[in-house]
Amino acid sequence: MLKIEHLTKRFGGLLAVNDVSTTIETGKINAIIGPNGAGKTTFFNLIAGVHKPTSGTITLQGDDVTSLRPDQVAQLGVARTFQTTSLFDMATVLDNLIVGHRLRTRSGLLDVLRGSSLLREEERICREKARDALNFVGGSHLENRMAGDISQEERKRVAFALALATNPRLLLLDEPAGGVNPDETQGLAELIRKIVKSGITVCLIEHKMNMIMSLADKIMVLSYGEKIAEGTPAEIRANPVVIDAYLGSDHADA
Structure with missing residues (x-):
């Protein structure tokens, strides 16, 4: 799905990501x-186009996306969630989700002013896609609830639905289980x-190791911006470098 080669990002004197090469494999649950x-989050931001890399390349199913804007990356089928779920709290859950499929619409200001048939049809489709994603x-059951009134776990599910409403091929999840x-x-x-x-490929960042070890097909480990290991959960759990840098002896014995 995604090939990353020698990816590096500097912020002034800070080397946030240092010469990382990896792949995100199609149809798998990939974890960081x-x-x-x-x-980790800087790495996601590079993939999503939020930051431009200092050096290196990012290829999405054969297409170089290294220098694309976030909206262009999203148009190609990469969606993401964030550590903190930001919604329009004074709008309904469904109205929040309608925004997601707007990525795929063609109507513009002139259609709004005219109330064109294209606008009406696209609004119908966006509402349908929002309901499908929520379901x-x-x-x-949250469709008509105000987003500000739902629980943290429900907000996480709505964030998933918002990303799914964009019709992604690759979904990037940044700490999807944080706070639940x-x-x-x-x-x-x-x-x-x-x-x-x-049929959607997933790559997630998560600190809950029991979840990751039971969920992921492939794990990449970053430390101080560098890739220190990559492999299956069993391989990562047994890797002495990872144990020393991050997991600790409890996971080595698990």
């Missing part, structure tokens, strides 16, 4: 782990499996 400040994540309890974490893990079964 590492201590705070390891460069997929198990949140159809163990039962809710398990539910979100099941949702991630469901997303992959539907």
